Amino acid sequence: MTTCAAQTSPRKRAGNGAVQRNDADEVGLDALVGHAGYAVRRFQIWIFQDFIKTLGEVDIRPTQYSVLTVIGANPGLSQMAVAKRLGIERARLVHLLDSLEQRRYVKRIKSKTDRRSHALYLTAPGAAALSKFKRLAAEHERHVEAKLGRENRQHLLRILADFT
Amino acid sequence: MTTCAAQTSPRKRAGNGAVQRNDADEVGLDALVGHAGYAVRRFQIWIFQDFIKTLGEVDIRPTQYSVLTVIGANPGLSQMAVAKRLGIERARLVHLLDSLEQRRYVKRIKSKTDRRSHALYLTAPGAAALSKFKRLAAEHERHVEAKLGRENRQHLLRILADFT
């Protein structure tokens, strides 16, 4: 990953109007520097890739991890409640739960009180698996700390606390 | 968006093993709190939605904006160079440029020196349009500042500077 200082005008522009090619490593970003969204997007790509790689041996992706974590911490939750809490579409959660149920990590139990809804639970193997996932996720988090620095990571979490 | 304090054990768990349902607003996140990736993902969703909304009147999305900005700042760049700089697949850039070229914002000129590659330029209307997009993007950035606070936004940019 290259670092690129802010600049307000094109770099290495030829004065005579000729075509001026740049190497990829020295391509200016102009207005992109200073956009929080751009930095956040690039960081998110890096962090998700590290998460996917670190949890690759157990084949768990960030969204699956978040679903298992919320169910583990809130047994009996409905699909709507999980979807709302994580900000994912309920239609999408259906497929996520299908795959987690096929892997025997999660059970859908018909609710007695509202027969439209399902209460969600981890299975015993699911709970055991989640423990392992959490250890691997903690390892991933140490990669983040190594990348950002301890202070910066904690400050980042404080700055973004309202979004969790 | 709700705020949720850190917690290490399930909230409102019934001691008798009975089904315990929670309202969506008080669903615990357990291990998700403390994960930088989760906070960053939620923030990125918020920031992209605001960008898309703020630039909705001109129908420009974040990726399109980043492509136009890089071409504007580095005229004559090849597709490979743009793709590398922005971290997008060259196959994906083909479609992005197709749509930007159809809208007459961008030109692909066959390179004289390497006839495999295209040199990319903004058209005159494309350059004028980009100026307007930049004004709207600055407005979006003020929304980010209002959301995070001035100091926090600047600190965030410093923390993530290596990823741009």
Place this chain on the structure above:
DNA sequence: TATTGTTATACTCTATAACTATA
């Protein structure tokens, strides 16, 4: 042989709409 742009495929994710069975 390697690279540039292109086409194609597949899978993830987001955003909708519509359907069913309940409430």
Place this chain on the structure above:
DNA sequence: TATAGTTATAGAGTATAACAATA
């Protein structure tokens, strides 16, 4: 009528592989 879960579709975005033209 409204809501929970489901199914389906369409559009981004990501990740590949393969191909033609060119280096």
